[in-house]
Amino acid sequence: MSFEIALYAGEIRVKLRTQGKTRSEADMLISATAKIHKLTLVTHNIRDFEGCEILLFNPFS
Structure with missing residues (x-):
């Protein structure tokens, strides 16, 4: 981590908290x-990363 x-x-x-x-x-x-x-974040848990301004991919949908 940097x-x-x-x-x-x-x-x-x-x-997000605001x-x-x-x-x-x-x-x-x-x-x-x-x-x-x-990077694209590959996760089943899309909801926790919505609003983070990153590309998301759910391989299970």
Whole structure:
């Protein structure tokens, strides 16, 4: 993890919290890593990452 990832994770977590959406620190670090490295996050748990401004893919849908 880099400083850039940690910073972005905190920023997006605060943004979502102000919208009434609570997310775990771990999910925000995963999301920030995907965003910084321009990756698509592959997960069955799409709901926890909505609003994180990353590409999501659910292989089970």
